Amino acid sequence: MGVAVVVLSAGRSSRFGGTKSKVLTxxxxxxxxxxxxxxxxxxxxxxxxxxxxxxxxxxxxxxxDMDVDTLHNPRFEQGMGTSIAVAAQHxxxxxxxxxxxxxxxxxxxxxxxxxLNTLLxxxxxxxxxxxxxxxxxxxxxxxxPSESLPKLQMLSxxxxxxxxxxxxxxxxxxxxxxxxIDTREAALQAGASxxxx
Numbered sequence: 001m002g003v004a005v006v007v008l009s010a011g012r013s014s015r016f017g018g019t020k021s022k023v024l025t026x027x028x029x030x031x032x033x034x035x036x037x038x039x040x041x042x043x044x045x046x047x048x049x050x051x052x053x054x055x056x057x058x059x060x061x062x063x064x065d066m067d068v069d070t071l072h073n074p075r076f077e078q079g080m081g082t083s084i085a086v087a088a089q090h091x092x093x094x095x096x097x098x099x100x101x102x103x104x105x106x107x108x109x110x111x112x113x114x115x116l117n118t119l120l121x122x123x124x125x126x127x128x129x130x131x132x133x134x135x136x137x138x139x140x141x142x143x144x145p146s147e148s149l150p151k152l153q154m155l156s157x158x159x160x161x162x163x164x165x166x167x168x169x170x171x172x173x174x175x176x177x178x179x180x181i182d183t184r185e186a187a188l189q190a191g192a193s194x195x196x197x
Contacts, residue, residue, distance in 0.1 A: 002047075002097040003120060003143070005040040006087040009033050009106030010053025010076035021055045022181055023106040024062060025192045031062040032181070032192070033106050040104065041067060043116040046097065049090070050106070051083045052076075081155035088152035100126045101149065103161065104141040109190045110176035111141070118173055119143045132177035133170035139177030142168065 009023040023033040033050065040048045048068040052059045053076025060070050071090055075082040084103065091098045102119065104111065115132060119141060124130050131142040142165055144152065151164055181187040 002095075003045045003100045003102055003126075004047045004049055004087075004091055004095065004098045005043065005045045005102045005104060005116065005141075006084070006091075007033070007036055007040065007048065007050045007104050007106050008080065008083050008087075009059055010051050010056075010073050010083045011080070021059060022187065024055070024058055025181065025187050027109055027190070027192055029193075032109055033059055034062050034066065036104070036106055036108065036111060037063055037066055037068050039111055039113045040116060042113040044120045045102065045116065047095070049087055051087050053083065079156060079158035080160040081157045084161055085153050085155045088149050088155075092149050092153060099146045100143055101146075101152070102141050102143045105180060107180045107182070108140060108176065109181060109187075109192070110179045112176065115173040115176050116141060119171055122169075122171055124169055129165055129168040130171055131165060131168045132173045134175050134178040135172060136170065137178055138165075138168070138170055139173075141177075 024031050027035050050068050050070045051073050052070055053073045056072050073083045073086045119130055122130055125143055126145050129144055132139050
């Protein structure tokens, strides 16, 4: 199964405060987006695609020398759905080897390679939509089979793939599935230095 991990890192981080993208916050001396990209690269996925928008040049610089593809979403201010659509369109057009797409947010510092592999190794991987969960609370990442790509390509607005993932099978990977750094307080709680790349 050829799986592309798509990491969304295009948003303005408006709730985080300041002008810097929160994915550039440093954890253990490394920008969060690079830390997450490394976890994805160490998984059983076949490629990693980072969707950029706000401060795209800085995000790309944080990923220099990493074996990832970056894709700029010029419509990122129109909502998360546009970033998912741009990625799905790119994969459908440019990579025939991809049979599934895993969607991950760039602001989830607790996500580890083993969490991604738990979904990739699941019996339903590649045939149904499955998603990480904290107990019975739905979270991320979400793994979509190739049949979902046409619908993902049509997304727009802020709702993302919410309607598409109704009824997805939940796979418990613990609190990592639901913890993100929407605020500086959450970033500090997770061990960030609030020193930016």
